[in-house]
Amino acid sequence: MSEMNGRIMVALDFPGAVEADRCVGILEGTGVYVKIGMQLYYAAGPDYVRQLKEKGYSIFLDLKVHDIPNTARGAMQSIAGLGIDMVNVHAAGGRKMMEAAREGLEKGTPAGGKRPLLIGVTQLTSTTREMMNDELGIEGSVEECVVRYARLVQQAGLDGVVASPKEVPLIKEACGASFLTVTPGIRPKGTDTGDQHRITTPEEAFKLGSDFIVIGRAITQAANPKQALHDILEGVKQYAN
Numbered sequence: 170m171s172e173m174n175g176r177i178m179v180a181l182d183f184p185g186a187v188e189a190d191r192c193v194g195i196l197e198g199t200g201v202y203v204k205i206g207m208q209l210y211y212a213a214g215p216d217y218v219r220q221l222k223e224k225g226y227s228i229f230l231d232l233k234v235h236d237i238p239n240t241a242r243g244a245m246q247s248i249a250g251l252g253i254d255m256v257n258v259h260a261a262g263g264r265k266m267m268e269a270a271r272e273g274l275e276k277g278t279p280a281g282g283k284r285p286l287l288i289g290v291t292q293l294t295s296t297t298r299e300m301m302n303d304e305l306g307i308e309g310s311v312e313e314c315v316v317r318y319a320r321l322v323q324q325a326g327l328d329g330v331v332a333s334p335k336e337v338p339l340i341k342e343a344c345g346a347s348f349l350t351v352t353p354g355i356r357p358k359g360t361d362t363g364d365q366h367r368i369t370t371p372e373e374a375f376k377l378g379s380d381f382i383v384i385g386r387a388i389t390q391a392a393n394p395k396q397a398l399h400d401i402l403e404g405v406k407q408y409a410n
């Protein structure tokens with residue numbers, strides 16, 4: 170098994186545990202990370218997270234917390250008790266919210282346990298410059314905004330950011346090589362772009378320096394998900410250290 174497998178996060182975007190379990194069946198023994206987002210978490214809840222943890226999976230709980238500092242702190246304290254490995258907040262919630270989230274995570278981590286990695290979402294990979302400027306009223310390029318948010322995330326003491334792989338070189342330049350980059354918006358050649366805009370292939374993402382890549386539909390909605398996963402794992406092997 171390549172060490173790269175642990176840097177691939179498969180997004181289990183399913184309506185419930187039964188559907189998710191079918192996919193988990195093909196991940197067994199591959200060493201990939203799993204990502205549980207809002208759709209599955211709101212349907213299957215913390216029990217499903219614990220089940221996957223018991224099966225030995227590393228879990229990124231992608232709930233993108235964005236609230237007042239006190240609520241973000243409490244949410245993270247509860248989440249820490251699930252024993253997950255990574256969780257995130259929206260950087261747009263601001264520095265105080267992110268600091269509170271980190272404090273909550275630290276407080277909720279059982280004594281002697283390891284605090285889950287805390288990651289800040291910069292601009293969603295479905296966002297374009299036009300949307301950002303015209304709808305959200307944020308001026309400048311997406312890259313400028315992503316780097317500004319990444320610096321803020323780092324100042325708040327978080328471990329890294331979610332961004333497009335295209336922005337990884339700029340983030341690493343601004344925040345240093347050890348500041349983590351978790352990158353969705355991954356589309357192997359020939360797969361549908363769907364609602365994503367700032368995309369690369371899995372190979373390009375690692376070439377650009379991504380620490381983790383997040384892949385959902387290119388695997389989960391493929392005609393043959395097992396083969397799709399196999400092809401991706403084979404394609405990125407060359408980036409192992």
Ligand SMILES: O=c1ccn([C@@H]2O[C@H](COP(=O)(O)O)[C@@H](O)[C@H]2O)c(=O)[nH]1
Nearest residue numbers: 180206292293294353354383384385386
């Ligand atoms: O900016 C972001 C943040 C999170 N996501 C999540 O990643 C996966 C991507 O799924 P695909 O099917 O590969 O597009 C999905 O769960 C999103 O919620 C993101 O895409 N962009």
